Every structure is written in C-alpha cells, then in structure tokens.
Amino acid sequence: MSTTNFYKSPEAWTGRVDGTDEETLRWHQHIIPVNVLAGEKFPVLHPGQKGFVFLGFASDEGVRRNKGRTGAATGPAALRNACSNFPVHFDIKQLVLIDAGDVVCYEQALEPAHELLCGVVLAIKKAGYLPILLGGGHEITYGHAQALYAHLHINKSVEKLGLLNIDAHFDLRIPGEEGSTSGTGFWQLAEYCKELERPFHYLALGIQTNSNTQQLFRIAGELDAQYVDADAFHLQDRTLLQAAISQFIKEADQIYLTIDLDVFAAAFAPGVSATAYNGIRPDGLFLECYRTLLQSGKLAGLDIAELNPEFDIDNRTAKLGAALLFEVVN
Known part of the structure; x- marks a missing residue:
C-alpha cells in the first residue's frame, strides 16, 4: 500500500481578517502549508529564528483496539479550527509556523501509519523545527x-x-493480538529503549488510581516509571508537583511532552474517548506546571491527544487543546 494513502496534504487555514499589518494578524494569516510527500521543503530557518510545524495524526484505530469511543480521527481538523483565529502575539520575522498536513490511519492499518508518522517527524527535526502534533488517539x-x-x-x-x-x-x-493501541505507547517505548540501549526516563502527571489496574502500577514500578497522581492537582500540592517536574527536567537533556485531554475533568473536556468526572482542572496550578516545562528550553516535541469532536460540547475540549498550543507558540 502506497504511503500516499496515509497522508493528507495541508489545506489553507481560514478565519477572521481584521487587517494585514502585524498588529491585526491572526494565525491563519501566518501559516505556511508544506506538502511533505510532494517533496516540498521546509523554509530554511535563519539565525535567531524559530520554527514550529503542525502535523496531524488522524487516527483513532488505537482507541478502537483499546475498546474506547472512536471519533478522535477528526481531532486534528478541530484543533486547527480552534487555533485559526488566535491573534499573533509574536514577532512574525522571528517565528515561522508551518502546517505539514496529516498522517492518516487508513483502513485500520496503524503500523504503517506509525512508520510514516515517525518519518515525517524525523524530517521536521532534521529541518530544525519543533514538531507540534495534533491528535488523534494516544x-x-x-x-x-x-x-x-x-x-x-x-x-x-x-x-x-x-x-x-x-x-x-x-x-x-502490553500489546495484545491486534497489536499496539492507544494504551500501549509507553510500554512500546520502554521496549524500544532496550533495543537502543537508552534509559527509559518516564514521568506521568495526573494518574488516576481508579483508571489503572494493579498490573499497570506493577509494570510502572518494574520500569522505574515516575508518577504523580491527580490528587496533587486536586489538593493544590505545588511542592510535590514542582519537585517532581524540576527533578525530571534536571535529569533530561530533551523532553517529549504529550497531553492526553482525558486528564481533565469532564466539565472542561467532554470530547474525549474516556471522560473523567474527577479529572484535574486546567487552572492556575496546572498552568504553572505546564509553563515550567515549556520554559525549560528542553522541549523536543509536543502533542495533544484524544480530542474526540464527536462528543465535544460547544467545542470546549477543542478550545482547551488549542489554548495549550497557544501557550507553546507564545
């Protein structure tokens, strides 16, 4: 099956136009589309410039295999739509924003989609840009x-x-008969790290005891995975959270950051595969933790996962995901 079946070229972003001078610009007026599979190159970054590439992963096959509610395949489009009208609050000469289209999971073929996703992200990194991925399932x-x-x-x-x-x-x-799912990613990475003879350095924030079996806690322990449960956010335990994050940043040279929107309470994130009535709030404490990570200077890649527009209410979840992306760009 051709890789072109697993790729959707970028479409023009649209939105409100208040003018064309820098003070009135919105994101959709600054986005540059690049069709990776057509051989189009990312613009060369000049000294002092930074570049972000938005890449969608239109897949919910992993969610289906994990027996969750499907619909996350349309998440990238919803996130783009929610971001489109954001005002430009950065120097357009110093920051380049690219849309590289979507990697699409075609006919439940998740493994070839993963292979293409890896290849496109690698191309983004080689060009000197920061990949910002739009999910899609986890x-x-x-x-x-x-x-x-x-x-x-x-x-x-x-x-x-x-x-x-x-x-x-x-x-x-641990993957079953159907292979990898939305719930196997970090186990797969632990195995990949063994192959590469690299350390598996993993921290999870917001873990819910009622959403993870004893087996998963055991596996986390065997892999020396670190975690802070959701109670730290509920009880406003800044000391515990900042200590865990600071230690993690100190021990890592680069950071991969992924945000599963089902970590948030259902009132804020109804549009996910598995809602959490007692999830965390996207409040000041969360924002403080999030900004600490963004400002570490070590971010190598970021993605937003599990947006399911089919179950969203008033685009709450899409707008929450978009707000998190706004923080990254700014």
Missing part, C-alpha cells in the same frame, strides 16, 4: 517519540530524552 505517542529517539541516534547524541505524559492513564499496557 497511539500518537509511539510514532512521535520514536522519531525523537531516531533523531538523537542519527546525530550520535548521547543526550537523554525524557518522556512526560500528562494523563489519567499510564499507557503501559
């Missing part, structure tokens, strides 16, 4: 982080990649 993790490890390997870097998952779930399930 099966996005494996292809995205695998590319970050591959980039380190190609550059013969001994830098340590830290994996940080803001999620109610560990995603350390």
Whole structure:
C-alpha cells in the first residue's frame, strides 16, 4: 500500500481578517502549508529564528483496539479550527509556523501509519523545527517519540530524552493480538529503549488510581516509571508537583511532552474517548506546571491527544487543546 494513502496534504487555514499589518494578524494569516510527500521543503530557518510545524495524526484505530469511543480521527481538523483565529502575539520575522498536513490511519492499518508518522517527524527535526502534533488517539505517542529517539541516534547524541505524559492513564499496557493501541505507547517505548540501549526516563502527571489496574502500577514500578497522581492537582500540592517536574527536567537533556485531554475533568473536556468526572482542572496550578516545562528550553516535541469532536460540547475540549498550543507558540 502506497504511503500516499496515509497522508493528507495541508489545506489553507481560514478565519477572521481584521487587517494585514502585524498588529491585526491572526494565525491563519501566518501559516505556511508544506506538502511533505510532494517533496516540498521546509523554509530554511535563519539565525535567531524559530520554527514550529503542525502535523496531524488522524487516527483513532488505537482507541478502537483499546475498546474506547472512536471519533478522535477528526481531532486534528478541530484543533486547527480552534487555533485559526488566535491573534499573533509574536514577532512574525522571528517565528515561522508551518502546517505539514496529516498522517492518516487508513483502513485500520496503524503500523504503517506509525512508520510514516515517525518519518515525517524525523524530517521536521532534521529541518530544525519543533514538531507540534495534533491528535488523534494516544497511539500518537509511539510514532512521535520514536522519531525523537531516531533523531538523537542519527546525530550520535548521547543526550537523554525524557518522556512526560500528562494523563489519567499510564499507557503501559502490553500489546495484545491486534497489536499496539492507544494504551500501549509507553510500554512500546520502554521496549524500544532496550533495543537502543537508552534509559527509559518516564514521568506521568495526573494518574488516576481508579483508571489503572494493579498490573499497570506493577509494570510502572518494574520500569522505574515516575508518577504523580491527580490528587496533587486536586489538593493544590505545588511542592510535590514542582519537585517532581524540576527533578525530571534536571535529569533530561530533551523532553517529549504529550497531553492526553482525558486528564481533565469532564466539565472542561467532554470530547474525549474516556471522560473523567474527577479529572484535574486546567487552572492556575496546572498552568504553572505546564509553563515550567515549556520554559525549560528542553522541549523536543509536543502533542495533544484524544480530542474526540464527536462528543465535544460547544467545542470546549477543542478550545482547551488549542489554548495549550497557544501557550507553546507564545
């Protein structure tokens, strides 16, 4: 099956137009589309410039295999739509925004989609851009982080990649007969790290005890995975959260950050595969933790996972995911 079946070229972003001078610009007026499979190149970044590439992963096959509610395949489009009208609050000469289209999971063929996702993310890294991936189910993790490890390997870097998952779930399930799912990503990465002889440096924030079996806690312990449960956010335990995050940042040279929107309370994130009535709130404490990670200077890649527009209410979940992306760009 051709890789073109697994790729959708970028479409023009549209939205409100208040003018064309920098003070009135919105994101949709600054986005540059690049068709990766057509051989189009990313613009060369000049000294001092930074570049972000938005790449969608239109897949919910991992969610289906994990017996969740499907619909996340339309998440990338919803996130783009929610971001489109954001005002430009950055120097357009210093920041380049690219849309590289979508990797699409075609006919439940998740493994070839993962392979292409890894390849496109690797191309983004080689061009000097920061990949910002739009999910899609949390099966996005494996292809995205695998590319970050591959980039380190190609550059013969001994830098340590830290994996940080803001999620109610560990995603350390062992793949079954159907293969990888939205819940197996970090187990797969642990196995991949063994192959590469690299450390598996994993921190999960927002873990819910009632959403993870004893087996998953056992596997986390065997892999020396670190975690902070959701109670730390509920009880406003800044000391515990900041200590865990600070130690993680200190021990990592680069950071892969993934945010599963089902970590948030259902009132804020109804549009996910598995809602959490007692999820965390996207409040000041969460924002403080999130900004600490973004401002670490170590971010190697970020994705937003599990947006399911089919179950969203007033685009709440899409707008929450978009707000998190706004923080990254700004």
